[in-house]
Amino acid sequence: MGTLFPVAAVLAALVVGAVMLLLLGASPGEGFAAMIDGAFGGPRELADTVNKAVPLLLVGVGITIAFRANVINIGGEGQIVLGALTATALALALPDWPAVVLLPLGLAAGLVGGAVWGAVPGALKAYFGVNEILSTIMLNIVAVQGMNYLLRGPMIDPAEIESGSRIPQTMRLPPATDLPVLVPDTRLNLGAVIAVVAAVVVYVFLWRTTYGYRIRAVGLNPFASRYAGIDVKRSTVVALTLSGALCGLAGAILVFGSESHRMVTDGSTTGFTGSAGFNGIVAALFGGLHPIGTIPASFLFGALLVGANRLQRVTQVPSALVIALNGLVVVFVVSSAIWKRRLEQRAQLEAVQTGDQAAQTSLPGDVAPAAADPPGRDSGTDDG
Amino acid sequence: MAETLPGTGGRGHGLDLAMRGIVKRFPGVLANDHVDFDVRRGEIHTLLGENGAGKSTLMKILYGLYRPDAGEIRIDGEPVQIDSPRRAIELGIGMIHQHFMLVPTLTVAENVALGLASPKGPLLDLAPVARRIEELSEAYGLRVDPGAMVWQLSVGEQQRVEIIKALYRDAELLALDEPTAVLTPQEVEDLFVTLRAMAAEGHSLIFISHKLHEVLDISDRITVLRNGRLVGTVSSADATKAGLARMMVGREVVLEQVRAPVEVGPPRLEIFDVRARGDRGTEAVRGVSLQVRAGEILAIAGVSGNGQRELAEVVAGLREATGGRVLIDGSDVTGADPGQRRALGLAYIPEERMRDGAIGQFTVAENLMLHDFDRPPFARHGFLDFAEIERHCRRLVADFDVKTPSLDTTMKSLSGGNIQKAILARELSANPKVLVASQPTRGVDIGATEYIHRRLLDQRARGTATLLISEDLDEILALADRIAVMYEGEVMDVVDRADADVGRLGLLMAGVRDSGT
Amino acid sequence: GGAGDEAGGGEGAAEQPFRIAVVAPSAINDLAFSQSIYDGLVAIQEEMGGPTKVELAVTDGTFVVEDAAAAIRDYAAQGYDLVIAHGSQYGTSLQEIAPDFPDVSFAWGTAGDTFGLPNVFAYEAASNQGGYVMGVMAAALSESGVVGIIGPIEVGDAKLYVDGFAAGVKAQDPTVDVTINYTGSFSDVALAAEAARAAIGAGADVLTGTAQMVVGAVGVAQEEGVLWFGTQADQTQLAPEIVVASQVYHWEVVLRDMIDLIQQGTLGGEAYVIDLANGGEEIAFNPGFDLPADVKQLGQDTIQGIIDGSIVVPAGG
């Protein structure tokens, strides 16, 4: 029931989008048909949607860990870049290794790169009291310049120097690091499986392991956690590190699963990440800050982005419209959360009037499913 | 802006309030169920009831913070709609909230001036505010420095600021929600002097407290609520402690616990010349040495802000000692973290239970496991064992009589008393060698207080060394074997229960050393 | 959706329009890189008989390489006759996509490499040539003996242009100082503006710059009254008083050839360069700027020298 609200919010945003299309002289009907077709129209479209969703899911799941520790990680962009760089560097360094070793190793390198870029703001916050919003914004800037430096200098494809064209890109990575394509004739690759597995692992981690318990405890009440013998500072660092690691993994997958099998920069972060570091936050929220809920949320959000690109191509409106629409969807989705909360409160209220004690469950929004809660669902009122 | 600056004086003398058929529902509870409540001019009328009975809710409705689902409020016979605190203030209603409504980063004068028009238009002008605060301080015996930052004030001073805020706005009717819960006996006395003076001037006063002797002392009439419903209104002259307790709880309550003699064992908690800084960086604990033996309750009495809290935190490992040593069961734990101390047998009931003792949004079960979640049998190889955890928590909830709809209920939706019982369950389940209990029954109703006292005495009988920190002298006299009085970070004296009486403790708490009469 | 009403007469009765799609990294009206290809396409469209004969589809502002790849794939799948990837960073994606659509012709700019694929064209501009010409004029015009160049990041077309310009300055007058400042961003207009101020502060009285963020620098040049040379598009309208000349690309020169080849059944394999000789590059003098005749002559001589081969412009390094 509660998931209807984000969906309704997306639809509302699209209505505004329809008005904008009309103003631009395009037909909304044609536009939205193109959008649906572009996102779901066939195996190739579905594969693109899934591929677009993969970094959103990984970032979203990472963000969930940070959020649960009460840290807002808006450094996803930089962490993706770092993960991509370390994964790429490793692949370039070990060109002859077999796929069974090199691929996992490369992905692990991505994890590590992102982890480091998450650990820095984590440590700055825990040990120096530097607010993570400040540090992650600044570290995004550092990361993009680092990327430009490396891809223009030390990591550039030697052929680019030779030919003098100096396109800031690495050479083609060893084929061993190509993510295997799962469905022939599409671009659906192993990244999708990795992301879903990561989401499940994070779910288990957060709600079934002692370390996850620590992170959630610290996020909700650092004072009580400290008294409970939990190292609050370390938990903050760990949460941001893990969050960064997942973003880094997304970066590695972006490179290994890319069309060109190499890392390319246009000089901006977005040029590489496609704003996944931001959009992943929205996907996480859409998914109720729950790793499992983030899976369908990322898929829908990926569909929206892929579909909107097709919309642009079919209706020939400026692509800026797609960005504006993306923003509207984000605003509408976060704003819709209140109706969901209200609905759940009302359900509790009615349950009381009918004397149904069982419906008196945890407050909405917390969505902190205890042991018995099925994954991916808010402790709803309908299964009491 | 309707309010103006000082000097306008009262607009009349008190209000006649009538609340009729008030109903208020919250998700999961019927907090007020057709409650009728009257206050007359010049009267001090007490609202009494267990935790969660609906007292605060009724007051918040009166102050425009909640909208009632049904019912009517009349002031001086006229029906009124109170839809915001602003409206309540306009009507001459003031409220001292259970949790202080102060902005800690502002000065006293700024807190008082907040929301009022300034004689200089948009510009702040705090000088006349400070003057008027001093006048009010004078008139009602409410000493406070207008220029002090609120976060630097003791709880008692903060409360005075709250009262001044209401008086400043010419409150004719003042509601005080558990104003004494955080005060020392002397401060309670001072407050009562103020309240009586106000009543004598014709102010109408609503008083809420869980302490029956205070209620009997100050009230003209007493209205009892239970589970959101009105039980009845009695005249204070006709009421007795036992009778009130029965009205509140619906059964007989044992008001005095029997303190059986217990064999005292070896020292379990030893504190040598401990020093520590307070939150503001000043030295809060200045060379305290104490010993607590097995089977003994050592109480620390004192006006709040004299280093008791800091001392408890040093013992619990939450605050660094700047000097001295702490030993638990013979082991030096001065540099140890809370977890290590716990392993040696320490348990701690923190003063700020929702801050240090519990995680509000965690479930009851998760809170009960807060210290043990990472050790077998509750966790294996880093994974939580939910079956084991549930079994354990069920037992604790049953043993400690924690009233909760389920183990998956969030902690913050329990009543204050039940939260305290859950913390007690967690802390006592390990049968600690040393227990530090800070204000264990503050704000807790008499039923739960009775229960908690019994558990503390049980623990004493089982050989636990208890360091009890309380500002409630009744509680101290009911439980302690020895009493240490702290004043300005030092122990004034340690007296045996047998030699202690309220007068002597009061003098020590005021910093007057025993002349040995 | 296919537009194009059935225009009666002509050669083939039911002739389909020639369909061209272009994917570009910045906006098609950026007065710079992306605008140059768009202007070329529009020119070709006019030349070939308007929208009924040539259908254009544009996806611009596509700085995300993977999104560009998706767009390229999508246009190819929709059966466009020519899909242009107008960004050197798109090349390696194109290399993967083109073999999947052997019946579609692709063009990659700006680059000199067709990857040996039969259905890929490549096109680039010898932007160093125009740069060189303008560098020569800049040296001649500079009174302070300092010339400033502002670039985005040191790659591709931008680097080629900057190096050519610097070489031209030095060739004309080795004593003139050249300050080169790559701001590190294609988009940070404010930084480009401050880089221009810094160059002026260092004594420069003639400036040039490349990529879309230089619009900020042009404004500063105008405000401070120093001269400006533009590239990639005619930048006269940005600052009519101080723009001396701009190097303008006429991609239609190579596009025309590509389309001919495609219509004859050759889908790629050719690498084109526009330069001063083939008319793909033009130095557009600002008619409103009072350029001393000798300097203009110097410029025209240099152009001629490059065309006839008597002047060899170094190609970066």
Next chain:
Amino acid sequence: MGEFFTSAVLVSTVASGLRLSTSYLFAAVGETFGQRSGVLNLGVDGIMLLGAFGAYYTVLNGGGLWLGMVVAITVGLVMGLAMAFTSVTLQAEQGISGIGFYLFGLGLSDLLFQKLVGTPLPIRGFPELRIPFLADLPVVGEMLFSHSIVVYAAFLLVPVAAFVLNRTTLGLKIRSVGENPEAADTLGVSVAGVRYLTVMTGSALAGLGGAALATELGIFQQNLTAGQGFIAVALVYFGAWRPVGVMAGSLLYGLVASVVLQLKTLGIIPRSASELAAMLPAVLTILALVVAVQRERQPAALTKPYERGA
């Protein structure tokens, strides 16, 4: 290195730093109001872009600079109203709705630009306003007193903001609402009202910051701000929620950027290291906070929506 320390270079470096700080300063001081009242607006960059476009478009069409400023402020107010509605009334998660507003502003400003303007034609900004006497002082005259009116306005905003926050009844309400909204509510202060006001003020200033950028540069382009709004938000944290601190942060950021530019222009920083040099402002901002060891507490209610009785 010696050539860097000639007074001409120093003067132009400092002057350039001041100009670079200007748009941050508008946006960051505006954001300070919102944050002091408990609302985080991460959408500043998008609002700046829309404000920049509004001003640019107005001036381009002959509306004049002052009208351009008014348009930018109006655009900011409208965006602020929307932001306040989502964060205050609908209690949306502020960090995220802000990113939504950013993307919206980024896309819409570009869309409008492409549809209404197309080619980035130049406009003329405010002329240099030399302050009598002061501008004639040696060295400092050129450095500090020969700028356009928007630069002075940005710096004048700092004492004004500090005065409003610390010396007015409104400021008292803002500070209270950001620390303890419940307490303010019980005294009849409208928490929502104050927050709408601060968010809209902040957004208006963000719009003005965008306008300052567009008129100073005399141009508009897609993503003109290049992320300045995000840096402005970070500078509020840097400045510990005080206008003067925010100014210090803006100056630090602007000056480091201009020093780097200058050193690159003089060839002191080699071209191969230009990206590394571009990191410097960000790195130094973080380091400054680490070293300055200021543990300023953020407003206690920052990012927390307020609902009576919740």
